Amino acid sequence: MKILITGGAGFIGSNFVNYMVEKYPDYQFVNLDALTYAGNLENLQKSEEKPNYRFVKGDITDRELVDSLVADGVDVIVNFAAESHVDRSITEPDIFVKTNIMGTQVLLDVAKKHNIKKYVQVSTDEVYGTLGETGYFTEETSLAPNSPYSASKAGADLLVRAYHETYGLPVNITRCSNNYGPYHFPEKLIPLMIINALKGKELPVYGDGLNVRDWLYVEDHCAAIDLVIHKGKAGEVYNVGGNNERTNIEIVKRILKELGKSEDLIRFVQDRPGHDRRYAIDATKIRTELGWEPKYTFKTGIVKTIQWYLENQKWWERIISGDYQKYYEQQYKNRLEEVHK
């Protein structure tokens, strides 16, 4: 089997590449990634020497390139390539529409042209919008995205669905809750808080800190996608989530406790506009139909993650010493100023 993985140098994508390349030595893997700010070839050191792995630098909106790769005998496409950060989508929505929607359409067209056996779209629970204090997102929940990011992912999901209904393309969509683990880019809550705490810097908590996310260790998400590739029924959507709901403030306090740091580092800052209050996934379908079970609890996953950041200081030091740090400092300053107005 030959699998084209797009966006395989980002957080979830690189974890997936490393997981699959190791698990299936007889498969061939091609990783197409544009290496934007969030992509990093260092994430792939475990795979790069393996004979069943090849990296190609390029964009999923480049039709000619995607066509040439798929024409070379690809059986399955797994699309991780996406602009993924909600805060960035609020200030720069264009690139989200281009990569997430138009890029997906290119992949679908090429998949259709070459009659591939399976197309898997890695999506997100954010397409369902927000929940109140109770209830869960099921695969039947209506799409009601609230940010330009989630709207672009929902648009892509609808295209994937349409290519199945109209052209019979064998597709699956996975919608997972918040992931955490190794190689998580430090603009996201968990790695940002770990790194700031280690550096003795302030930890910016948006709004009242009571927004709820449902956390899943990234390896459990990789195992779910592996199952969907092999067993997913064409045209189906599968929700993925580990029933680990936590408020943001709980997460931040937990990280400080694990690192032995003071809660005085916490700063409440201006809220994210359109901030979804609560996400919670009902993953009954993938559990009962495909036999997926997460291996990690939040307790085991967060300890393993913190340990990874302690052991891989060089990886994140390089990231925070570059342009990203200037961007982050500016964002933080703006949020603090707004909240003090």
Ligand SMILES: Cc1cn([C@H]2C[C@H](O)[C@@H](COP(=O)(O)OP(=O)(O)O[C@H]3O[C@H](CO)[C@@H](O)[C@H](O)[C@H]3O)O2)c(=O)[nH]c1=O
């Ligand atoms: C970066 C940052 C975030 N937050 C809050 C906002 C959210 O309620 C929560 C998590 O924020 P983020 O880490 O940005 O993740 P979130 O917006 O939930 O979205 C993530 O999870 C989604 C899946 O639910 C993915 O589709 C997105 O690509 C991914 O970025 O923490 C803070 O309070 N302070 C912060 O500095």
